Amino acid sequence: MIRDSGEAANDRHGAIQTIRLSFPRLLASGKLSAVEAYRLIDSAKAGHSVLGLNTLPQIWNGLSADGLAEAARSLAAEPPGDQLGRALGGVANAWMKADPAAAAAFIAQIQDRELRADAYAGCFASGSGGEVGPRAQAEILAGIPADDRAEVFASYLARYGDPKPGERNWSGVKIDPELLGPVFKDLPPSPALNRSITITTREWGQENPAAALAWADSLADGGTRQAAYAGTFEGWAFQDPHAAANWLADKAEGSERDAATLPLVRNLLKSDAGAAWEWSDSIGDSALRLDARVSTLQAWSKRDPEAAQAAYHQIASTLPAAEAAKLSACLTGS
Structure with a gap:
C-alpha cells in the first residue's frame, strides 16, 4: 500500500x-x-x-x-x-x-x-x-497525581506556544483561571508549576485582577506567589497599566512587589517611559531592576533619546561598571 x-x-x-x-x-x-x-x-x-x-x-x-x-x-x-x-x-x-x-x-x-x-x-x-473545554480540562487535571499535575499542564500548553495578553486569533488552549486555581493550589513547587501559574494568572489578571491577587496571596510558597503576581500583572497592566500601578503603589516592598513591577514597567513604557523608569528604580531585586531598566531605556531611547540619556546619566555614577555599560549600550547615539 x-x-x-x-x-x-x-x-x-x-x-x-x-x-x-x-x-x-x-x-x-x-x-x-x-x-x-x-x-x-x-x-x-x-x-x-x-x-x-x-x-x-x-x-x-x-x-x-x-x-x-x-x-x-x-x-x-x-x-x-x-x-x-x-x-x-x-x-x-x-x-x-x-x-x-x-x-x-x-x-x-x-x-x-x-x-x-x-x-x-x-x-x-x-x-x-x-481540545476539551475548560471544565473538562480542569477535571482531567484534578485526577492527575499532584507530583505530575503541573508538568502535565506545562507540556499541554507547550504544544501551542505561549499566549500573550491581548493576542488575537489565538487557536490554542482555552483556560478558565477560576477552575484551574483549586487544581494548582498546594502543589509542590517546581518550574513547571510556576509556568502553569504564570499563564493562568495572566488570563485571570485580564479578567478579574482582584480575584487573581486574592488567590495569589493564599499560596504558601514564596516562589509560587511571585509567579502568580507576575502573571496577574502581565494581564492587568496590559489592560490598564495605570490602575495596576495605583494598586501596586500601596503594596509593601518585597519579592511579590518586585515580580509584579517588571511586567508593569514593560506595559507602562509603551505610553509613559518616564513613569516606567521611575517604577524600575523601585525594584529591590538587582537582576529584575536591571531587566526593567534595560527594557525601558531601549524603548525610550528610540522615541526620545535626549530624555533617555538624561535619565541614565542621573544614576550612572551610582552603578557598578558592568551595569552602567549595559545600560549605556541601550542608548541610541551613545
Missing part, C-alpha cells in the same frame, strides 16, 4: 499522507502494530510536516482496551523520539475512555517524567480532533 501510494505521490511523506486515513482500520485488524504505525509516521520527516500532529493522536480509537494496553506498553518501550510523546498521548486518550483505571495506573508508572507528562497531556484531546 505504501509503495503503491508512493508511486502516485512521488515521495514517502506523500505516500503516508495518502493512506493516513487507513491507519485506524489497519491497527484494529492487526495488520499493523502500534509500533509499526508510530515508526512509519515518525519516518515522514518532510520539512514543516504536520503529519504526526494530525495523525498520531487520532488513529487508536478502533483498538480494544486490551489492544490499547499493548500499544501503550510497546510505545513506552521505544527509544526517545520527536513524535513518541504524541503517539503515546493518543493511545492514552483512547485508553482513558475504554478503561480509565488501567490507563491511569499505567501512565503513573512510566519512569521517564517527560514522556509521562506527554501521555497525560494527550488525554486533553476531544473526540472531534480538537
Whole structure:
C-alpha cells in the first residue's frame, strides 16, 4: 500500500499522507502494530510536516482496551523520539475512555517524567480532533497525581506556544483561571508549576485582577506567589497599566512587589517611559531592576533619546561598571 501510494505521490511523506486515513482500520485488524504505525509516521520527516500532529493522536480509537494496553506498553518501550510523546498521548486518550483505571495506573508508572507528562497531556484531546473545554480540562487535571499535575499542564500548553495578553486569533488552549486555581493550589513547587501559574494568572489578571491577587496571596510558597503576581500583572497592566500601578503603589516592598513591577514597567513604557523608569528604580531585586531598566531605556531611547540619556546619566555614577555599560549600550547615539 505504501509503495503503491508512493508511486502516485512521488515521495514517502506523500505516500503516508495518502493512506493516513487507513491507519485506524489497519491497527484494529492487526495488520499493523502500534509500533509499526508510530515508526512509519515518525519516518515522514518532510520539512514543516504536520503529519504526526494530525495523525498520531487520532488513529487508536478502533483498538480494544486490551489492544490499547499493548500499544501503550510497546510505545513506552521505544527509544526517545520527536513524535513518541504524541503517539503515546493518543493511545492514552483512547485508553482513558475504554478503561480509565488501567490507563491511569499505567501512565503513573512510566519512569521517564517527560514522556509521562506527554501521555497525560494527550488525554486533553476531544473526540472531534480538537481540545476539551475548560471544565473538562480542569477535571482531567484534578485526577492527575499532584507530583505530575503541573508538568502535565506545562507540556499541554507547550504544544501551542505561549499566549500573550491581548493576542488575537489565538487557536490554542482555552483556560478558565477560576477552575484551574483549586487544581494548582498546594502543589509542590517546581518550574513547571510556576509556568502553569504564570499563564493562568495572566488570563485571570485580564479578567478579574482582584480575584487573581486574592488567590495569589493564599499560596504558601514564596516562589509560587511571585509567579502568580507576575502573571496577574502581565494581564492587568496590559489592560490598564495605570490602575495596576495605583494598586501596586500601596503594596509593601518585597519579592511579590518586585515580580509584579517588571511586567508593569514593560506595559507602562509603551505610553509613559518616564513613569516606567521611575517604577524600575523601585525594584529591590538587582537582576529584575536591571531587566526593567534595560527594557525601558531601549524603548525610550528610540522615541526620545535626549530624555533617555538624561535619565541614565542621573544614576550612572551610582552603578557598578558592568551595569552602567549595559545600560549605556541601550542608548541610541551613545
